[in-house]
Protein backbone atom coordinates (compact mmCIF):
# COMPACT_ATOMS: atom_id res chain seq x y z
CA UNK A 430 0.00 0.00 0.00
CA UNK A 431 1.40 3.43 -0.90
CA UNK A 432 1.82 5.95 1.94
CA UNK A 433 -0.82 8.62 2.57
CA UNK A 434 1.72 11.43 2.26
CA UNK A 435 4.99 11.31 0.33
CA UNK A 436 7.42 14.21 0.53
CA UNK A 437 10.23 13.87 -2.00
CA UNK A 438 13.39 16.01 -2.04
CA UNK A 439 11.47 19.09 -0.95
CA UNK A 440 13.38 22.40 -0.70
CA UNK A 441 12.53 26.02 0.01
CA UNK A 442 15.17 28.72 -0.13
CA UNK A 443 14.63 32.28 1.07
CA UNK A 444 17.40 34.17 -0.77
CA UNK A 445 20.57 32.41 0.37
CA UNK A 446 18.86 30.73 3.36
CA UNK A 447 18.01 27.06 2.88
CA UNK A 448 15.02 26.87 5.25
CA UNK A 449 14.16 23.34 4.02
CA UNK A 450 16.76 21.50 2.01
CA UNK A 451 16.24 18.23 0.13
CA UNK A 452 13.79 16.80 2.66
CA UNK A 453 12.07 13.44 2.10
CA UNK A 454 9.69 11.55 4.37
CA UNK A 455 6.44 9.57 4.23
CA UNK A 456 3.43 9.35 6.53
CA UNK A 457 1.23 6.24 6.58
CA UNK A 458 -2.50 5.96 7.19
CA UNK A 459 -3.28 6.00 10.91
CA UNK A 460 0.19 7.19 11.90
CA UNK A 461 1.17 9.94 14.33
CA UNK A 462 4.34 11.39 12.81
CA UNK A 463 6.40 13.90 14.80
CA UNK A 464 8.76 16.62 13.57
CA UNK A 465 11.18 18.13 16.09
CA UNK A 466 14.22 20.35 15.80
CA UNK A 467 15.81 23.46 17.34
CA UNK A 468 14.36 26.95 16.67
CA UNK A 469 14.69 27.90 13.02
CA UNK A 470 15.30 24.28 11.95
CA UNK A 471 12.64 24.55 9.21
CA UNK A 472 9.74 22.69 10.88
CA UNK A 473 7.03 25.28 10.20
CA UNK A 474 8.36 25.85 6.67
CA UNK A 475 8.13 22.09 6.02
CA UNK A 476 4.49 22.02 7.14
CA UNK A 477 3.78 25.21 5.16
CA UNK A 478 5.19 23.54 2.04
CA UNK A 479 3.13 20.39 2.48
CA UNK A 480 -0.08 22.30 3.29
CA UNK A 481 0.27 24.73 0.37
CA UNK A 482 0.89 27.89 2.42
CA UNK A 483 4.38 28.27 0.88
CA UNK A 484 5.45 27.11 -2.59
CA UNK A 485 8.54 24.90 -2.78
CA UNK A 486 11.72 25.90 -4.61
CA UNK A 487 11.93 22.27 -5.75
CA UNK A 488 10.68 18.81 -4.84
CA UNK A 489 7.36 16.98 -4.82
CA UNK A 490 4.45 16.37 -2.45
CA UNK A 491 2.11 13.45 -3.16
CA UNK A 492 -1.10 12.86 -1.24
CA UNK A 493 -2.85 9.51 -1.72
CA UNK A 494 -0.72 9.02 -4.83
CA UNK A 495 -1.73 12.36 -6.42
CA UNK A 496 0.87 15.04 -7.08
CA UNK A 497 -0.36 18.05 -5.07
CA UNK A 498 2.89 20.08 -5.13
CA UNK A 499 2.29 23.83 -4.90
CA UNK A 500 -1.53 23.56 -4.71
CA UNK A 501 -3.17 26.21 -2.51
CA UNK A 502 -4.46 25.30 0.99
CA UNK A 503 -8.17 25.41 0.05
CA UNK A 504 -7.55 22.82 -2.69
CA UNK A 505 -5.51 20.61 -0.34
CA UNK A 506 -8.31 20.70 2.24
CA UNK A 507 -10.58 19.21 -0.42
CA UNK A 508 -8.07 16.39 -0.90
CA UNK A 509 -8.22 15.75 2.86
CA UNK A 510 -5.12 17.57 4.07
CA UNK A 511 -5.79 20.09 6.87
CA UNK A 512 -3.56 21.95 9.32
CA UNK A 513 -3.47 24.27 12.32
CA UNK A 514 -1.05 27.16 12.83
CA UNK A 515 1.67 27.78 15.46
CA UNK A 516 -0.41 30.57 17.05
CA UNK A 517 -4.08 30.00 17.79
CA UNK A 518 -6.30 31.03 14.90
CA UNK A 519 -9.80 31.10 16.35
CA UNK A 520 -12.31 33.91 15.87
CA UNK A 521 -12.30 35.37 19.39
CA UNK A 522 -15.66 37.14 19.15
CA UNK A 523 -17.51 34.10 17.81
CA UNK A 524 -18.79 31.23 19.93
CA UNK A 525 -17.19 27.80 19.82
CA UNK A 526 -20.04 26.54 17.63
CA UNK A 527 -19.82 29.50 15.23
CA UNK A 528 -16.07 28.93 14.87
CA UNK A 529 -16.69 25.34 13.81
CA UNK A 530 -19.41 26.33 11.36
CA UNK A 531 -16.99 28.76 9.71
CA UNK A 532 -14.49 25.91 9.43
CA UNK A 533 -16.99 23.76 7.59
CA UNK A 534 -17.93 26.61 5.27
CA UNK A 535 -14.28 27.18 4.35
CA UNK A 536 -13.93 23.49 3.54
CA UNK A 537 -17.15 22.98 1.58
CA UNK A 538 -18.43 26.31 0.27
CA UNK A 539 -21.57 25.51 -1.77
CA UNK A 540 -20.79 28.31 -4.25
CA UNK A 541 -22.14 31.86 -4.59
CA UNK A 542 -25.21 30.90 -6.63
CA UNK A 543 -26.39 28.22 -4.17
CA UNK A 544 -25.71 30.41 -1.11
CA UNK A 545 -27.30 33.57 -2.50
CA UNK A 546 -30.49 31.87 -3.69
CA UNK A 547 -30.61 29.43 -0.73
CA UNK A 548 -31.00 26.45 -3.06
CA UNK A 549 -31.65 22.92 -1.84
CA UNK A 550 -27.95 22.14 -2.34
CA UNK A 551 -27.02 24.96 0.06
CA UNK A 552 -29.67 23.67 2.51
CA UNK A 553 -28.33 20.12 2.37
CA UNK A 554 -24.82 21.35 2.96
CA UNK A 555 -25.95 23.43 5.93
CA UNK A 556 -27.60 20.36 7.47
CA UNK A 557 -24.51 18.23 6.89
CA UNK A 558 -22.42 20.97 8.44
CA UNK A 559 -24.71 21.22 11.52
CA UNK A 560 -24.43 17.51 12.19
CA UNK A 561 -20.65 17.62 11.69
CA UNK A 562 -20.39 20.54 14.17
CA UNK A 563 -22.31 18.53 16.78
CA UNK A 564 -20.19 15.44 16.11
CA UNK A 565 -16.83 17.25 16.33
CA UNK A 566 -17.78 19.23 19.46
CA UNK A 567 -18.84 16.04 21.24
CA UNK A 568 -15.76 14.20 20.04
CA UNK A 569 -13.30 16.85 21.31
CA UNK A 570 -15.27 17.45 24.52
CA UNK A 571 -16.17 21.01 23.58
CA UNK A 572 -19.96 20.48 23.53
CA UNK A 573 -20.43 21.88 27.04
CA UNK A 574 -18.80 25.18 25.99
CA UNK A 575 -20.44 25.39 22.55
CA UNK A 576 -22.04 28.78 23.33
CA UNK A 577 -18.98 30.33 24.98
CA UNK A 578 -17.08 33.08 23.12
CA UNK A 579 -13.77 31.62 21.91
CA UNK A 580 -11.79 34.49 23.47
CA UNK A 581 -13.23 33.56 26.90
CA UNK A 582 -11.94 29.97 26.75
CA UNK A 583 -8.72 28.98 28.55
CA UNK A 584 -5.76 28.86 26.15
CA UNK A 585 -5.69 25.03 26.12
CA UNK A 586 -9.34 24.88 25.04
CA UNK A 587 -8.63 27.46 22.31
CA UNK A 588 -5.95 25.14 20.94
CA UNK A 589 -8.45 22.26 20.98
CA UNK A 590 -10.96 24.51 19.18
CA UNK A 591 -8.31 25.18 16.51
CA UNK A 592 -8.16 21.41 15.95
CA UNK A 593 -11.97 21.17 15.92
CA UNK A 594 -12.14 23.82 13.16
CA UNK A 595 -9.66 21.84 11.04
CA UNK A 596 -11.61 18.61 11.64
CA UNK A 597 -14.74 20.17 10.16
CA UNK A 598 -13.23 19.49 6.73
CA UNK A 599 -13.26 15.68 7.25
CA UNK A 600 -9.47 15.50 6.76
CA UNK A 601 -7.48 12.29 6.25
CA UNK A 602 -4.34 14.00 7.53
CA UNK A 603 -4.17 16.76 10.12
CA UNK A 604 -0.96 18.76 10.58
CA UNK A 605 -0.48 20.48 13.95
CA UNK A 606 2.19 23.15 14.41
CA UNK A 607 3.13 23.34 18.13
CA UNK A 608 -0.25 22.33 19.61
CA UNK A 609 1.02 22.49 23.21
CA UNK A 610 3.21 25.63 23.05
CA UNK A 611 2.41 27.77 26.08
CA UNK A 612 0.27 25.11 27.79
CA UNK A 613 0.68 23.69 31.30
CA UNK A 614 1.65 20.02 31.68
CA UNK A 615 -1.98 19.10 32.49
CA UNK A 616 -3.29 21.00 29.44
CA UNK A 617 -0.63 19.35 27.25
CA UNK A 618 -1.80 15.93 28.50
CA UNK A 619 -5.36 16.84 27.45
CA UNK A 620 -4.17 17.85 23.99
CA UNK A 621 -2.25 14.57 23.71
CA UNK A 622 -5.44 12.64 24.56
CA UNK A 623 -7.31 14.66 21.93
CA UNK A 624 -4.70 13.84 19.27
CA UNK A 625 -5.00 10.15 20.18
CA UNK A 626 -8.78 10.38 19.81
CA UNK A 627 -8.32 11.95 16.37
CA UNK A 628 -6.03 9.11 15.30
CA UNK A 629 -8.49 6.56 16.69
CA UNK A 630 -10.95 7.86 14.06
CA UNK A 631 -8.47 6.85 11.35
CA UNK A 632 -7.03 10.33 10.77
CA UNK A 633 -3.24 10.52 10.42
CA UNK A 634 -1.50 13.31 12.31
CA UNK A 635 1.74 15.20 11.67
CA UNK A 636 2.74 17.09 14.80
CA UNK A 637 5.53 19.60 15.38
CA UNK A 638 6.65 20.36 18.91
CA UNK A 639 9.63 21.17 21.12
CA UNK A 640 8.30 19.32 24.15
CA UNK A 641 10.23 16.01 24.15
CA UNK A 642 8.14 14.38 26.88
CA UNK A 643 4.99 15.16 24.93
CA UNK A 644 6.43 13.94 21.62
CA UNK A 645 8.02 10.75 22.96
CA UNK A 646 4.71 9.68 24.52
CA UNK A 647 2.66 10.45 21.44
CA UNK A 648 4.47 9.78 18.15
CA UNK A 649 4.93 6.50 16.27
CA UNK A 650 7.94 7.95 14.43
CA UNK A 651 9.90 11.17 14.78
CA UNK A 652 11.86 13.14 12.19
CA UNK A 653 14.52 15.52 13.50
CA UNK A 654 15.24 18.60 11.40
CA UNK A 655 18.39 20.69 11.72
CA UNK A 656 19.29 23.55 9.38
CA UNK A 657 16.47 22.46 7.06
CA UNK A 658 17.73 18.88 6.67
CA UNK A 659 17.01 15.51 8.22
CA UNK A 660 19.32 14.85 11.17
CA UNK A 661 17.67 11.61 12.29
CA UNK A 662 14.43 9.73 11.91
CA UNK A 663 12.88 6.61 13.44
CA UNK A 664 11.24 5.38 16.64
CA UNK A 665 11.03 8.03 19.41
CA UNK A 666 13.35 6.19 21.83
CA UNK A 667 16.02 5.70 19.14
CA UNK A 668 15.85 9.25 17.86
CA UNK A 669 15.88 10.89 21.29
CA UNK A 670 18.94 8.91 22.40
CA UNK A 671 20.82 9.62 19.15
CA UNK A 672 24.07 11.51 20.01
CA UNK A 673 23.65 13.78 16.94
CA UNK A 674 20.21 14.81 18.16
CA UNK A 675 21.41 15.45 21.72
CA UNK A 676 24.27 17.54 20.36
CA UNK A 677 21.97 19.59 18.11
CA UNK A 678 19.70 20.41 21.04
CA UNK A 679 22.04 20.67 23.99
CA UNK A 680 25.59 20.96 22.61
CA UNK A 681 28.49 18.54 22.35
CA UNK A 682 29.33 18.48 26.09
CA UNK A 683 25.99 16.78 26.91
CA UNK A 684 26.54 13.85 24.53
CA UNK A 685 28.82 11.89 26.92
CA UNK A 686 26.66 12.61 29.95
Ligand SMILES: Nc1ncnc2c1ncn2[C@@H]1O[C@H](COP(=O)(O)OP(=O)(O)OP(=O)(O)O)[C@@H](O)[C@H]1O
Pocket residue numbers: 443446448466467468469470471472473474475
Ligand atom coordinates in the same frame (compact mmCIF):
# COMPACT_ATOMS: atom_id res chain seq x y z
N1 LIG B 1 8.90 33.92 4.79
C1 LIG B 1 10.19 33.81 5.15
N2 LIG B 1 11.12 34.66 4.66
C2 LIG B 1 12.42 34.57 5.01
N3 LIG B 1 12.90 33.65 5.88
C3 LIG B 1 12.03 32.79 6.41
C4 LIG B 1 10.63 32.81 6.08
N4 LIG B 1 10.00 31.82 6.79
C5 LIG B 1 10.96 31.21 7.50
N5 LIG B 1 12.17 31.79 7.29
C6 LIG B 1 13.44 31.37 7.89
O1 LIG B 1 13.58 29.98 7.62
C7 LIG B 1 14.18 29.33 8.75
C8 LIG B 1 13.27 28.21 9.21
O2 LIG B 1 12.13 28.81 9.81
P1 LIG B 1 10.91 27.97 10.42
O3 LIG B 1 9.90 28.95 10.87
O4 LIG B 1 10.51 26.95 9.44
O5 LIG B 1 11.61 27.26 11.65
P2 LIG B 1 10.98 26.39 12.84
O6 LIG B 1 11.76 25.13 12.90
O7 LIG B 1 9.51 26.29 12.67
O8 LIG B 1 11.34 27.29 14.10
P3 LIG B 1 10.54 27.54 15.51
O9 LIG B 1 10.86 26.35 16.36
O10 LIG B 1 11.15 28.79 16.03
O11 LIG B 1 9.07 27.66 15.20
C9 LIG B 1 14.44 30.40 9.80
O12 LIG B 1 15.78 30.85 9.68
C10 LIG B 1 13.46 31.50 9.41
O13 LIG B 1 13.94 32.76 9.81
Ligand SMILES: [Mg+2]
Pocket residue numbers: 472473474515
Ligand atom coordinates in the same frame (compact mmCIF):
# COMPACT_ATOMS: atom_id res chain seq x y z
MG1 LIG C 1 7.89 26.94 13.78
